Amino acid sequence: MTTASPPGALLTASAVHKTYGATKALDGADFTIHPGEIVAVMGPSGSGKSTLLHCLAGIVTPDEGTVHYRGHELSAMSDSERSALRRGDFGFVFQFGQLVPELTCVENVALPLRLAGADRKVSERQAAEWLERLEVADVAGKRPGQVSGGQGQRVAIARALVATPRVVFADEPTGALDSLNGERVMELLTAAARDTRAAVVLVTHESRVAAYSDREIVVRDGKARDTAGVAGAA
Numbered sequence: 001m002t003t004a005s006p007p008g009a010l011l012t013a014s015a016v017h018k019t020y021g022a023t024k025a026l027d028g029a030d031f032t033i034h035p036g037e038i039v040a041v042m043g044p045s046g047s048g049k050s051t052l053l054h055c056l057a058g059i060v061t062p063d064e065g066t067v068h069y070r071g072h073e074l075s076a077m078s079d080s081e082r083s084a085l086r087r088g089d090f091g092f093v094f095q096f097g098q099l100v101p102e103l104t105c106v107e108n109v110a111l112p113l114r115l116a117g118a119d120r121k122v123s124e125r126q127a128a129e130w131l132e133r134l135e136v137a138d139v140a141g142k143r144p145g146q147v148s149g150g151q152g153q154r155v156a157i158a159r160a161l162v163a164t165p166r167v168v169f170a171d172e173p174t175g176a177l178d179s180l181n182g183e184r185v186m187e188l189l190t191a192a193a194r195d196t197r198a199a200v201v202l203v204t205h206e207s208r209v210a211a212y213s214d215r216e217i218v219v220r221d222g223k224a225r226d227t228a229g230v231a232g233a234a
Contacts (some may be wrong), residue, residue, distance in 0.1 A: 009068075010035050010199050011056060011167055016065035017222075018051050025051040026062070027222030035166065038190060038200040040210035043205040043219035049203050050171055052219060056201060057169050058082040069167075087115050091160030091198070093189070094141055095172040097152045099144040105155045106131060112163045130158035134188050151179030157189050164196055171203045179208075186212045 006012065013031040017024075026046045033039050043049045054060040055067055058074040067074045069089070074082060088094075091112075099108045101181045109127035115118065131137045134154040147155070153173060160168050173189065174182030190212045193200045202213055210216050218225045 006022040006032055008034050010037075011067070011069050011201075013052070013056060013062075013224075014065055015065045016052070016055055016067065017063045018048075018055060018060065018062050024146065024222055026055070026178060028065070029219065029222060029224040031056065031217060031224055033167070033199045033201060035199055036194065036197040037215075038193065038213045040202045040204055040213035040216045041219060041224075042204060042207075042210055042216055047219045048222040049219040052095060052167055052224065053171055053201055053203050057092070057167075058085060061171060087112055088163055089166045091163065091165035091168040093153070093156050093168065093170040093173045095158045095175040097144065097149075099152060099159070101144050104141050104143055105136070105147065107146065108155060109158045109162050112159060127158065127162055130162050132153065133192065134158045148181075149177055150185065153177060153181070153185045154188060157185070157192065161192055161196060161198065165198055167201075168193055168198050168200045170200060172205075173202070174204070174206070174209055182209065 009032050011033050013029060016026050016029045018026040023098050025152045029048065029052050031052060041052060051060065055062050061075050071086065100111065103111070106127045109130055110123035113123035114128060128137065128140055131140050134157055136151050136154045139151050139155065144152055172187065174185055177185060185211055190200070202209070204210055215226065
């Protein structure tokens with residue numbers, strides 16, 4: 001199913017509602033992002049910003065409203081089609097990395113490629129290249145429990161970008177880091193995303209992190225407002 005999205009839009013949400021029990025997480029939120037754009041989704045805890053990210057990524061289905069990726073409605077796709085998007089077109093960086101503890105760092109980065117059916121040696125060679133690019137080549141053979149928080153987040157970013165996704169969803173990527181490591185992680189994430197022309201949906205409550213974005217969308221009481229007054233305002 002296709003729709004008339006804003007010209008050049010990659011991912012859009014229109015009048016999205018989501019309720020959990022008696023809690024209204026989203027109350028008519030709108031969102032638009034274009035290829036290569038970095039958009040910060042800001043708001044206090046409980047405002048609905050992470051729920052919006054989950055709807056945009058096809059992890060959660062809205063109760064009302066629509067989410068379209070490249071003109072196709074996510075809710076009209078099958079579970080397997082949405083899973084395929086999350087393996088290839090979408091990359092993810094979470095607050096605590098969520099690396100697989102039993103795998104080495106290079107195996108963690110290679111995992112999206114392996115899940116897509118790529119050869120192990122080829123996948124790990126590409127993973128090693130990304131670890132070098134993110135300045136953590138020296139942790140390739142270590143397991144997540146053997147590296148620092150900052151190193152672990154760089155490994156997570158490498159994993160998110162190794163399959164050359166069109167959209168990277170970053171949910172509080174510096175929330176567990178000190179300010180110095182947080183700044184470096186954001187520098188590396190945004191530089192790598194711009195090099196690959198990946199769009200980034202950056203959920204954060206920190207203005208210093210949002211400063212790395214091209215524009216900001218504020219989510220409050222489940223509604224989204226574009227601070228630049230462009231597409232995505234509500």
